[in-house]
Every structure is written in C-alpha cells, then in structure tokens.
Amino acid sequence: xxxxxxxxxxKGGVGKSTATANLGAALAAMNKKVIMxxxxxxxxxxxxxxxxxxxxxxxxxxxxxxxxTLRQATIEDKSHKNLYMLAASQTEDKTKSCESEMKKxxxxxxALYDFVLIDCPAGIEQGFKNAVSGADRAIxxxxxxxxxxxxxxxxxxxxxxxxxxxxYILINKMNPKLVEKGALLGTDEIIETLAADLLGVIPDxxxxxxxxxxxxxxxxxxxxxxxxxxxxVAQRMxxxxxxxxxxxxxxxxxxxxxxxxxxxxxxxxxxxxxx
Numbered sequence: 001x002x003x004x005x006x007x008x009x010x011k012g013g014v015g016k017s018t019a020t021a022n023l024g025a026a027l028a029a030m031n032k033k034v035i036m037x038x039x040x041x042x043x044x045x046x047x048x049x050x051x052x053x054x055x056x057x058x059x060x061x062x063x064x065x066x067x068x069t070l071r072q073a074t075i076e077d078k079s080h081k082n083l084y085m086l087a088a089s090q091t092e093d094k095t096k097s098c099e100s101e102m103k104k105x106x107x108x109x110x111a112l113y114d115f116v117l118i119d120c121p122a123g124i125e126q127g128f129k130n131a132v133s134g135a136d137r138a139i140x141x142x143x144x145x146x147x148x149x150x151x152x153x154x155x156x157x158x159x160x161x162x163x164x165x166x167x168y169i170l171i172n173k174m175n176p177k178l179v180e181k182g183a184l185l186g187t188d189e190i191i192e193t194l195a196a197d198l199l200g201v202i203p204d205x206x207x208x209x210x211x212x213x214x215x216x217x218x219x220x221x222x223x224x225x226x227x228x229x230x231x232x233v234a235q236r237m238x239x240x241x242x243x244x245x246x247x248x249x250x251x252x253x254x255x256x257x258x259x260x261x262x263x264x265x266x267x268x269x270x271x272x273x274x275x
Contacts, residue, residue, distance in 0.1 A: 002033075002110040003274075005117055005237070006135035007170075008159075010151030012122030014143045015172040018208055020119040021049045022226075025219040026234035028082035032114040035074070035084040037105075039131040040121035041097070044088035050077060051215020052085055061089035064101045070108060080217075084113070099133035106134025115237070124158060132159065137166030137274070139199060143173045144184040149193055156196055166275070168199035170233065175204040197272040200233035201244060202226050236273035244271040 007020045017038075024034045038046035041061065047053040058073035063086075077083040109116045118135060121127035132138065138159050142152040152169070159167055171190055178184040191198050205226035211218050218224035219231065232242045 002113045003115050003237075004106045004110050004134055004136045005115065005139060006120050006132045006137075007117060007139045007141060008120035008128065008132065008155055009122065009141045009148070010124060010128075010155040011143075011148045014141045014148055015202070015208070016122075016141050017046050017049050017119050018212055019139070019141050019170060019172060019202070019230075020117050021046060022208075022217050022219045022230040023234055023237070024083055024115070024117050025077075025080045025217045026231045027115050027237065028077075028080050029220065029231075030234060030238065031082065032238075033082045033084075033112075034115045034117065035086065035109055035113045037086045037109075037116065037118045038088040039102070039118055039127065041088045041092050041127065042090065043121065044090055046085065046119050047075075047087050048215065049212045050085060050217065051079070052077060052087075053215075056087045059087045059089045060105070061092050061097065063105065064097050070105075097130055099130055102130045103134040124155065128155075128158075132162065132164070135164070137168070138164055139168050139170050140194075140196070141170050141172050142190060142194070144171065144175070144179065144186070144190060146185065149185060149190055153194055156194060167196050168272070168274075169194055169196045170199050171201045173204045174201050198244075199236055199273075200229060200271065202229045202233075236271070239273050239275065241273050242271075 007016050009016050020036055024036045028034045038044045052075050055075045058068040062068045063070055063073050073086055075085045118131050120131040140152050140155055142148050156167055171187060179186045187201055203225050205224055207218050207224035208226055218227045221227050235242045
C-alpha cells in the first residue's frame with residue numbers, strides 16, 4: 001500500500017500547491033508512482049502550477065457523483081514520468097463531498113500508487129476536514145512570518161485531535177538575509193514554537209513563481225535554488241536521512257567566520273525523514 005500524505009497549512013498563500021507539485025515530480029523522478037489530488041473545490045490551481053489545466057475532462061466531484069471512473073478522471077503528466085493528477089471541481093464548493101468519500105478514494109489510490117499527495121485547501125472548515133480524512137501523515141507548510149506560524153500551530157492541534165501521529169513541518173520561502181535582519185522568523189524559532197518534526201526548508205526562490213506562471217516545475221531545473229531543496233525533501237519522504245542545507249551559506253568569508261565561532265547547535269540540525 002502506498003503512503004497518503006496531506007499537504008496543508010491553514011493560511012493561504014504559503015505555497016502548498018507548488019510544494020505538492022514539486023515534491024510529486026521529485027518523487028516521480030526517483031521512480032515512484034505518484035498521484036496528486038487537488039481538493040480545493042471552487043479554487044483549484046494545482047492544474048495551473050503543473051501546466052495540466054487543458055487536460056481536464058473529469059474531476060474528483062465527477063468520481064463521487066458516479067459520472068466517470070477513477071481511470072477516466074486521472075490525468076497523466078506527460079512531462080514527468082510516473083506523475084498523475086486528479087483535479088478539483090471548479091464550479092462546486094467544498095461542502096459537496098464528505099469525509100467518507102475521500103477516505104474511500106484514498107484507499108483505492110493507495111493500492112495503485114506509491115505516494116498519494118493531497119493538496120489541501122486553505123482554512124480549517126469542511127474542505128480541510130475532507131482533505132485530511134484519508135491521510136496517513138501530514139506535511140504542514142509554513143512561511144517565516146508570525147501569522148503563518150500561528151495558523152500552522154492551530155492546524156497541528158486539529159490534526160493531533162484526529163489522532164494523526166506523523167506530523168511534519170516544511171518551511172517555505174525562507175530568506176536568511178531577512179532573518180538575520182530580524183524581519184523574518186528563523187528556522188529554529190519556528191520549530192521551537194510549533195514543536196513538530198522538521199522535514200525541510202525551501203529557500204525563497206523567484207524561479208518558483210516564474211516557472212509556475214509558465215506551468216513548469218522547478219524540480220529538475222538546475223538554475224532554480226529551490227530544486228535541490230525539494231529533491232532533498234523527497235528523499236526524506238523515502239526515509240533517507242539527508243542533511244539540511246544551510247541556506248545562509250553564500251561562500252563568503254564573513255559566513256565562514258561566523259560559523260567557525262558559533263557555539264550554538266541549531267534546532268534545525270535535527271531534520272527528520274519519514275519513518
């Protein structure tokens with residue numbers, strides 16, 4: 001049986017969809033069969049991020065309504081071998097489906113794929129409840145700002161109430177220079193606040209937005225600083241212990257000097273792969 005992982009946050013705009021798509025592509029490149037579910041009914045965008053918006057004929061709501069089969073609704077990403085997607089409905093709202101339907105769908109998919117990645121809608125209402133209902137574990141995406149961290153803390157609490165044991169944090173849009181100036185929260189501060197396992201840190205990379213607007217992913221893009229970070233996270237999702245890259249390392253003498261005389265062991269050194 002495959003792994004069913006929900007990628008959530010609480011706060012919108014933190015990069016759940018881009019994380020879902022790029023992690024899916026990275027896992028597929030490692031010869032894993034992956035399917036991504038867009039569960040944000042009415043506000044889908046996973047199809048735009050992946051460039052698959054013109055390939056949609058049926059969606060998840062059509063499956064639940066019996067209007068099509070699972071196979072008919074499944075979209076194959078021709079640009080990435082082993083990568084597939086199920087789109088959300090663009091016209092129906094999140095209350096049209098229920099948790100039992102999502103659980104059944106996830107059970108069917110886990111028998112067919114190595115990884116099922118659920119792109120969760122923002123918020124903590126019914127759409128969130130549906131998306132997390134069929135998952136074995138959760139990746140909570142957070143950005144280094146106080147509002148995002150507070151919302152992530154609330155989401156972690158809700159997931160714990162559902163007895164979900166495997167909870168991980170993925171920090172997105174990290175900018176070490178702004179952290180040093182005190183404008184953004186640092187990795188250690190975020191992890192200490194949320195008290196959850198760190199899966200990885202994705203740098204603030206303009207290529208993510210540029211590529212997404214073109215329907216392309218950064219995974220495999222050698223010019224994208226974030227590509228290696230997504231690939232490292234994908235390896236941790238396979239249970240491989242990959243060290244966390246220090247995003248502040250710009251190769252400068254100042255960095256090396258500061259690193260040499262720093263006695264503090266960062267909390268972020270304890271990055272944890274999937275078990």
